[in-house]
Amino acid sequence: MRRASATVIARRILLSAATLAMTASCQLATAGTIDLNDTYNGGNPFMGADVMFTDTVETNGNAGDPAFNYYRDPTVLGNTLVVNPTNFRVEVIPGPGLGAIDSQLETVIMTKNGAAIQAIKFDEAGDYEILGNAFVKAELDYFYEVLEVNGSPVGSPITGNGKMVFDDTSPANDSGNWELGFYVPLDGAAKGATKVRFEFDNRVIAQADNDASLAFIAKKQISGVQVEPIVPEPATVGMFLLGLIGLVQATRKGLTR
Numbered sequence: 001m002r003r004a005s006a007t008v009i010a011r012r013i014l015l016s017a018a019t020l021a022m023t024a025s026c027q028l029a030t031a032g033t034i035d036l037n038d039t040y041n042g043g044n045p046f047m048g049a050d051v052m053f054t055d056t057v058e059t060n061g062n063a064g065d066p067a068f069n070y071y072r073d074p075t076v077l078g079n080t081l082v083v084n085p086t087n088f089r090v091e092v093i094p095g096p097g098l099g100a101i102d103s104q105l106e107t108v109i110m111t112k113n114g115a116a117i118q119a120i121k122f123d124e125a126g127d128y129e130i131l132g133n134a135f136v137k138a139e140l141d142y143f144y145e146v147l148e149v150n151g152s153p154v155g156s157p158i159t160g161n162g163k164m165v166f167d168d169t170s171p172a173n174d175s176g177n178w179e180l181g182f183y184v185p186l187d188g189a190a191k192g193a194t195k196v197r198f199e200f201d202n203r204v205i206a207q208a209d210n211d212a213s214l215a216f217i218a219k220k221q222i223s224g225v226q227v228e229p230i231v232p233e234p235a236t237v238g239m240f241l242l243g244l245i246g247l248v249q250a251t252r253k254g255l256t257r
Helices: 006-030 036-041 234-254
Strands: 033-035 051-058 071-077 081-084 089-092 097-111 115-131 134-150 152-169 174-185 191-210 214-222 225-230
Touching: 033 036, 036 051, 036 071, 036 097, 051 225, 071 191, 071 234, 081 214, 089 097, 097 225, 115 134, 115 152, 134 174, 134 214, 152 174
Parallel strands: none
Antiparallel strands: 033 051, 051 097, 071 081, 081 225, 089 214, 097 191, 115 174, 115 191, 115 214, 115 225, 134 152, 134 191, 191 214
């Protein structure tokens, strides 16, 4: 296992403090927003096979500044909301310098056709390079809030969150690919969830200490917000419809007596 030097450890501590300060600043300030449903779909939900995605909003930047659209061209494949990450990269070539990008995407997932949300899955990937005294980092935070179960509002909040981190530091010089992802089951905490607000927050950070070092990191691929639905069996739906027909017939007979 490669051990970090005292200089590297000190740099990590300073970088973590800077990252926390930037994150707190973003949380306290009113950042810019872009409504992706409005921008790309005329204000309509993005429709999937068993779910729809509405109130899809990207948030980043400082108070008073317009948001930058990092997540572009949203489409739905099956039950997955796919976005194309654009210019989500930080490079310090050469150093000294520190750079970071932070953007959040949230959406409200609603089921169709009697389905329920069993789980939400998300994966992303990118590449990086460091040379000399340098450091790169990618962070992925997620949060969800169940709004409805079986089509009815929940009585008390049902929420969850998590965090994944990739980082790499020199020495030695290094380059390669990075991956982050998560799988969030909902059928235990909120069985029968039919409406969920989901958000993820992404940060990429690069730091190079001097003019003989460089740091680069980018997010290039997102598998999308993948929803695993529980869809009623056709036989169940048929029995439900038959029950409705029987109820209607019985009601009609009662009215004609």
